[in-house]
Amino acid sequence: MAAPTHLVLIPSYNTGRQVLETVRAARAAWTPVWVVVDGSTDGTDALLRDAAAEDPGLRVIVLPRNAGKGAAVLHGLREAAGQGFTHALVMDADGQHPADRIGAMMAASQAAPEALVLGLPIFGPEAPRVRVQGRRLSNGLAGLETLGGGIGDCLFGFRVYPIGPLIAVMGRRPWMRRFDFDPEAAVRLCWRGLPVVNLPVPCRYLSKEEGGVSHFHYGRDNLLLTWMHTRLILGMLLRLPALLWHRRRAPRPATPR
Template identity: 40%
Template sequence: MVASVSPNIEFNPAILIPVYNHEHAIGSTLKNVLSYGYPVLLVDDGSSAECHDVLKQLAKEHASQSVSLIRLPINQGKGGAVKAGIAELFHHGFSHALQVDADGQHNLSDIPDMIAEAKKQPKALIAGCPVYDESVPKHRFYARYLTHVWVWINTLSFTIKDSMCGFRVYPTAACRELTSRHSCGNRMEFDTEILVRWVWEGHTIVNRATKVHYPIDGVSHFNKLKDNVLISAMHTRLFFGMLKRLPMLLKGKCRG
């Protein structure tokens, strides 16, 4: 990686993969990602010693293909790992971070199109909008709509088609600046909150359809109690934030 740069850097994307105990899936995911030729940052989110050893070996084997690794000593959660990765990439000269889940559920053949869209609209956040196959657990599929409704209420718009898919391209400078002022959470609530706040601040979101497959042996780190409490608190926090911004949001809709 290269030296730190200013926020006004040329288009220079990299792939960001947060990893927490996906030692069995990450090798295949990384191999497929590397076929597209972009630098890759692995963020070890306080994984077990077994997973950490796998990640160290992968980073060593693929160093010539610009694969690097950082480790968070204590598990932060998906949001914490993504924020750490965005900050790391920004400091090393990368303008955009395309986040890919480690478990292989994302359609990696969409990477070139996601990158091309980001290059065309470098100030926009490119958000994957999932198209599910029969592998999706039904309770997850239907439960997502509760979050969709809250997002539409809190933005007073349908700008965000899906706030929970992690397959995204983040402009590193703008996202780092936003999360320096608003944490957006460290666990599963991060995905939704950063999009809502992105819209509140007048930034552009580009929704792009992408197929999503749930691996049969996939490992989920969603904690039903803890994450549901955090997500409920996030929706409440955003709702009152929306009420404070109501005149501004209505004014924006009138202008539109």
Template identity: 45%
Template sequence: MSFSPCLVIPCYNHGRSMAAVLARLTPFGLPVWVVDDGSDAATRRELERLAAAEPLLHLHRLPVNGGKGAAVMHGMRLAHRAGFSHALQVDADGQHALDDVPRFLALAQARPAAVIAGQPVYDASVPKARLYGRYLTHFWVWVETLSFAIGDSMCGFRCYPLAATVSLIERVAIPTRMDFDIEIIVRLYWEGLEVVNLPTRVTYPADGLSHFDALADNVRISRMHTRLFFAMLPRAPALLRRRLKGAA
């Protein structure tokens, strides 16, 4: 299949930031699949206005809020069904350095079977609790993959090869909320996909809207790591062989 990329943006009540995000993406001329994850009326109206003005924007609405993962997976299924080979996932809150889009796409075109994963380079705006908390997940992901291949498993700025990714999500129940980004990249690594880490700036806007629930989402992530650890054990010999082969 020829290289045919698109953008997938999950949106939940990000009506205030979506126009600016889309304006920064317009110069790249890419089709955009925006999945409204059961947003409020104000965001729905704003997304409808933007979709009416932008022919490359495909707007799809989920009837109830299912979580970031549910929205991203819905968008990837739609994009794959439409014939696209790769989907670049972008968050709707304006955190990502969207001028890096060409770098993601160039790497994806050069290595079409790989996941191109954003590895955040933070500025002073990052909340310190969020920053330090990520290291616990980094540790468990390294254990679950028996490698250091995944530089950051929580960044939502990444390019997926759609055939392999959609095949995975049709076979395996991937979490649909804030644990989505972590589990899907671990499982894609288990499937044999290469992960290419791309440093990219991440900024937390002063008026940014975050849906991360410190209690509920950390409980979900802890349960996910427990499940992934035990699922890793029967895969450990193959993962070690892969690591040794890569080292050789």
């Protein structure tokens, strides 16, 4: 499938050969697919460039140094906006996100182009228990920060963003460049009044033997998320009258089945 307004954007950092499988699956589902290599040192930039040389539907952007997922996404969004794209489906390079659901996510976005389309993860039995339970706190805080704005899962990075509003949100502040990107982007876009569509999709955690890679550091990144939620709660309090007014006027968030 293809559309002149929508592209798939995959940030990648040291994900090994798994990124090639992710890209192949994404390309089977959509055109075009862009990969932003975020300063990888594992040689995957060369592998991806070789793949792009044989596939006009694949573009590879290589950043000189690692700056974080959000920074890589922002770089890709600015490039995409410059070429006339209005929406980007962002997915991880590590194989967790289901490429066979790209079409459904894009269709939901095309039906409601003003909306933020969020994947709502369905976890399998292999999902780490601590990760599944731990995200409940972040999801509860996101619900508080948006006064029930309808964010089904603030941490799941498989989602379709309207490019213009996201660039505007990220360009005004220095945050949202690393693991704080996914939850803060969803909350701040809700604050801007974007409606939310939650679309249930399966989520797969790959083992190390299957090529699974995680760069999440429990100490460092939980501190980052704690600071993020602190500033978002403070921001919610400052916006409370406007958020209450918006909540009264907004339609109920949609969850396609």
